[in-house]
Amino acid sequence: xxxAYIVQGVQYAGFFALYDDDSHVRKxxxxxxxxxxxxxxxxxxxxxxxxxxxxxxxxEGLAATQNPExxxxxxAFDLQDAVR
Numbered sequence: 147x148x149x150a151y152i153v154q155g156v157q158y159a160g161f162f163a164l165y166d167d168d169s170h171v172r173k174x175x176x177x178x179x180x181x182x183x184x185x186x187x188x189x190x191x192x193x194x195x196x197x198x199x200x201x202x203x204x205x206e207g208l209a210a211t212q213n214p215e216x217x218x219x220x221x222a223f224d225l226q227d228a229v230r
Contacts, residue, residue, distance in 0.1 A: 147175055147210075149183055153192040160185065160195045162210040163220045170206075178204060 148161040164171055184198035200210040211217070 147178065149185060149197075151185060151187065151195065153187065156192070158187070158192050158195065160197075160212075161217070162197050162200075162212045163216055164205055164208045164210055165216075166208055170208075174204075174206060174208070 147164060148159055150157055150159045152158070164174060181204070183202065185195050186198055187195040196212055197210055200212075202210070
C-alpha cells in the first residue's frame with residue numbers, strides 16, 4: 147500500500163506492506179483508497195518517511211511493516227498509484 151504527501155509544494159510517496167491473502171489485502175487497499183494515514187518524514191530529507199501507526203485499526207488486525215527485508219518480498223508496487 148502506498149501513500150503520498152507534500153512538503154513545501156513537492157510531492158513525495160512511500161509504501162508499506164500488509165501481509166494476508168491477496169483478496170483480503172485488495173479489499174483493505176480498496177477500502178483505504180483516498181483515506182489518510184499519519185506519517186512522519188525527515189525534514190532534512192523528505193524522501194525518508196515512515197508510517198506512525200503500524201497497528202491502525204483500519205488494517206483489520208494486520209500490522210503494517212516498512213522493514214526492507216519484508217518489502218523486498220512484497221509484490222511489485224508502483225508508487226505512482228499512491229500519487230494519483
